[in-house]
Amino acid sequence: MNIQQKELLITSFALFSLFFGAGNLLLPPLLGYNAGEDWIWVTIGFMITAVVIPIFGILAHARLQGTLYDFGKKVSPTFSFIYCILIYAIAVAIPSPRTAAATHEIAVFPTFGSSPLLTSAIYFSLVLVFVLNRSKILNLIGKFLTPFIVIMLLAVICIGLFSSEYSTGLAQFETPLATGILEGYQTFDAIAAVVVGAVIIISLNFKNMAVEAYGSKRILIRKSGFIAGFGLFIIYAGLISVGAYYGSQISIDAELSNDMQRAKLLRGISIASLGEFGNTVLSVLISLACFTTAIGIIAGTADYFKGLFKDSQKVYVISAILSCVVGVVVGQLDFNSIIIVALPVLLFIYPITIVLILLNVLPEKLATPLVFRAVVITTFIFSIPDVIGFISPMEELDAFVEDIPFSNQSLGWVLPALIAFLICVLWQKRKKSQIKE
Missing domain, CATH: 1.20.1740.10 (Amino acid/polyamine transporter I)
Known part of the structure; x- marks a missing residue:
């Protein structure tokens, strides 16, 4: 060997x-x-x-x-x-x-x-x-x-x-x-x-x-x-x-x-x-x-x-x-x-860790600082209901998040984070096209 x-x-x-x-x-x-x-x-x-x-x-x-x-x-x-x-x-x-x-x-x-x-x-x-x-x-x-x-x-x-x-x-x-x-x-x-x-x-x-x-x-x-x-x-x-x-x-x-x-x-x-x-x-x-x-x-x-x-x-x-x-x-x-x-600690920190890992694997032209900020902030916001719901369930909070896909499985952050990523990538692409024109 x-x-x-x-x-x-x-x-x-x-x-x-x-x-x-x-x-x-x-x-x-x-x-x-x-x-x-x-x-x-x-x-x-x-x-x-x-x-x-x-x-x-x-x-x-x-x-x-x-x-x-x-x-x-x-x-x-x-x-x-x-x-x-x-x-x-x-x-x-x-x-x-x-x-x-x-x-x-x-x-x-x-x-x-x-x-x-x-x-x-x-x-x-x-x-x-x-x-x-x-x-x-x-x-x-x-x-x-x-x-x-x-x-x-x-x-x-x-x-x-x-x-x-x-x-x-x-x-x-x-x-x-x-x-x-x-x-x-x-x-x-x-x-x-x-x-x-x-x-x-x-x-x-x-x-x-x-x-x-x-x-x-x-x-x-x-x-x-x-x-x-x-x-x-x-x-x-x-x-x-x-x-x-x-x-x-x-x-x-x-x-x-x-x-x-x-x-x-x-x-x-x-x-x-x-x-x-x-x-x-x-x-x-x-x-x-x-x-x-x-x-x-x-x-x-x-x-x-x-x-x-x-x-x-x-x-x-x-x-x-x-x-x-x-x-x-x-x-x-x-x-x-x-x-x-x-x-509750995992429900808060794990989603942020996951998106940071995935963004750092992507090509830099996609994972720009703007994309990082938008996706991490979105993930953080939509992870909060999972943490609060685990520590102290509230009917008002349940009513607020029930329409968010996968929220019942404590994965309500997934789709919003993906949407934030796609919006930022498309916006950056459009902006570059306008500059070239």
Whole structure:
């Protein structure tokens, strides 16, 4: 294997592992279980927000080769700065601690019965060690941790599918496609794309990687993005289908909280696939998948604040430590509580992140600063009803937004954002034609 192929493989594995965390493993099986015979439609929706959009995010990073700040600077420098702060604050406060909560509930507590505080403290101490050894992140994750994660995941999925009776339960979703799209929000993969994409770029800039030219890095990052995306697609589709086909074989108490349902179903699938050894496999799998994602989030956050202060290594260390402290504090909450807190935040920030990713992939002649501003402002305005409706439903608000397409599925921002984009593009085209005349 030549050095280019080796770098591609390592980068692809590292990118996959930085994406694949707690939600990515726990959410799909229960989604498939509840989707029943409609699991294919749910899968398609899930792939849109958990695979397609994140890979577009990596493609945007390959093109920009900067930081998260570059994603929003065409709107305005002030907007981009605020957006970056919000994204990194959300990443440190929700998905990062969620990885510790999932590790405790599924891998640690059933075996050792320890407190969540002890688990979080040890967990983020180890994360900090890896983050402070910044130059080794890509190789350590890409060479060693990810291959092990992928092999175990494929074993659970393949054995599970071949050993199931291929019968699904009744569908429980009225709109499976929209449900899959919204459930994809919970993976945080779009946010992960803009955060860990920067981690990959900075890692490639270290001297131990023989990739220096802009064009070479762009090709490497794009190819890695597609490979990682294909891996995510296979794993997600496999986990959803296994959850759907085991619907008639594993009994889940409806009175259990969602996180306990997810844990019980995943444990049942692992044991059915690999016997009692499945418990051990599941514990290791959860721990590794969560651990690599936490590393990516905290390294990305520390990188950003380091860049704000003239590449100060001291700022990098302080940011990493503070992020880990937040992780210890919030990580004591149970997995489902963190998800509940995350939902209104996601309904606000996710649509803006999606449109920024898509606009940064488009040719510059289409995605002008005017288009950026119009689409982002429109998306922001039409996302507000979703957030308010989730926090405190109001009849007056429901009456106002009921005529907006997809608003009942918390996707009322989609069509207005598309219309804003088309109007701006057509207006700019007409203006150029008038100038030429």
